[in-house]
Amino acid sequence: MAAPSLEAPRSTPYRRSTSRRSNYEMYSWLFMRLSGAVLVVLVIGHLFVNLMVGDGISGLDFGFVAGKWASPFWQVWDLAMLWLAMIHGSNGVRTIINDYAQRDMTRIVLKTLVLVALVFTVVLGTLVIFTFEPCPVGPDGAFLEGVPSFCTS
Amino acid sequence: MSSTDSEAVEAAADRNDEQVDGDGRPHGRAGESASADGGQLGAIPRFDVTLRIRRYSAEDAEDGKPAEARWQEFTVTVNGTDRVLDALHKIKWEQDGSLTFRRSCAHGVCGSDAMRINGVNRLACKVLVKDVNPDKPITVEPIKGLPVEKDLVVDMEPFFQSYREVMPFLITSGHEPTRERKQSQEERARFDDTTKCILCAACTSSCPVFWTDGQYFGPAAIVNAHRFIFDSRDEGADVRLEVLNDREGVWRCRTTFNCSEACPRGIQVTKAIHEVKRALLTRSV
Secondary structure (H helix, E strand, O other): OOOOOOOOOOOOOOOOOOOOOOOHHHHHHHHHHHHHHHHHHHHHHHHHHHHOOOOHHHHOOHHHHHHHHOOHHHHHHHHHHHHHHHHHHHHHHHHHHHHHOOOHHHHHHHHHHHHHHHHHHHHHHHHHHHHOOOOOEOOOOOEOOOOOHHHHO | OOHHHHHHHHHHHHHOOOOEOOOOOEOHHHHHHHHHOOOOOOOOOEEEEEEEEEEOEHHHOEOOEOOOOEEEEEEEEEEOOOEHHHHHHHHHHHHOOOOOOOOOOOOOOOOOOEEEEOOEEEEOOOOEHHHHOOOOOEEEEOOOOOOEEEOOEEOOHHHHHHHHHOOOOOOOOOOOOOOOOOOOHHHHHOOOHHHHOOOOOOOHHHOHHHHHOOOOOOHHHHHHHHHHHOOOOOOOHHHHHHHHOOOOOHHHOOOOOHHHHHOOOOOOHHHHHHHHHHHHHHOOO
8 A cells, every 4th residue: 555645734744954043033023023113103104294294195296205305304214114114024024934835945935036125125215215316417517307396496 | 519509400490491500500502402302400401413523544545546534424412511522432432433533531631632623722521512503513623733643633743842842841950959949939820820731732733833834843842841941940941942042933923822722721822932032032031
């Protein structure tokens, strides 16, 4: 009789993968708690300022964002929100991958994808926040075509 | 029977419309069937119940194809005071002797007969049939996340492996005292809850993290580590905390509370896991 296959949830039944003595998982867990608490403040503050203060959602346009990023306060606010949200979210997806992806190769591929997306978004976003120029000027000193009206007025 | 119980029975006798069970609580179902059958007061009501049991036997394999689990229904007549384990016994003894399950003490102490009853992990010997809606078929499955060996019997070895790895025994240094190792009531109270564990695996096999990642130590191992980590007489807390700081240790817990809900001994499992997490964060017990 052929050996029947049992419903086994684990690939190596009685052997845990060799323990790596590190506090990585602990700091990861702690980071999730702390960044989560900070993000609640950051995100709700962001939504409140963008959607409710002043003209509310109808006042939200390119000029509004340009005005916000002219202030270092909002630059830091948005930078913190970007970094914390991206790392918090990516770490969450990482734990889900660890939970549900069974094969080592699947885990490696999925986690690499998450890491690439994380680095790409964080680098791009950071670059935009710090190099943002609402009224770009050409080599001749004049505003480029298509700049918003508040630059010229 | 206590005096309040006898009063309750007398009160029920006066009204003649309600039965009272051993706890002194009225239960409608018993009353209905007793009066319907015209049975005398105090008689234990009997009713039919269908059990839908998940069967698996490696011997069912045919032509090289692996055996598959299947559902099988049995209908038995049980007493109102019967437990799910009694119904299983009735099936095994009277209908199908091949039905396989574990049980030892049959009184909720040995922890042998944890199974998934109507989707939740329970000890079959602690659940009354009347309490799990006998109007519908009661589903009985083996606990999840451990390899099924036959019917309701699973391979507990991975579970005990995790248990062994947290070193569930007293670790001390120096000379053994000539008298007992003393402990105050407060010191004892810190780990009192986790001493109740009977290693039935109801908590570990109710944990969704364990279902998908069998490498996770699981609630039961952490509970038993907690029992020694917070014991003032024990000196091995650091070693155990280091074991549970593993990638597959306490940080895998998602606090879904399935384990606390499943524990037949009422241990606050999630709370115990959290106390271990806090001890790891502060590196102090």
